Amino acid sequence: MTAAEQVATxxxxxxxxxxVIGLTYRAITHHRTHRTRHRSRTG
Incomplete structure (x- = not known):
């Protein structure tokens, strides 16, 4: 295996x-910000 093939793999x-990690992280952070926004709006 060449270095280029290793990098490609x-x-x-x-x-x-x-x-997948990025989408999950975005979903978690979006949910978290939404939650704090809602909390600040109520209180």
Missing amino acids: SYAIALPVLA
């Missing part, structure tokens, strides 16, 4: 994982 594995 690691990217192929890492990109979907990072995409």
Whole structure:
């Protein structure tokens, strides 16, 4: 395996994982900000 092939393989594995993590993180942070917004609006 050449270095280029190793990089290509690691990217192929890492990109979907990072995409899932990114979406999950965005969903969590969005939910969290929404929750604080709601709380500040009530109180």
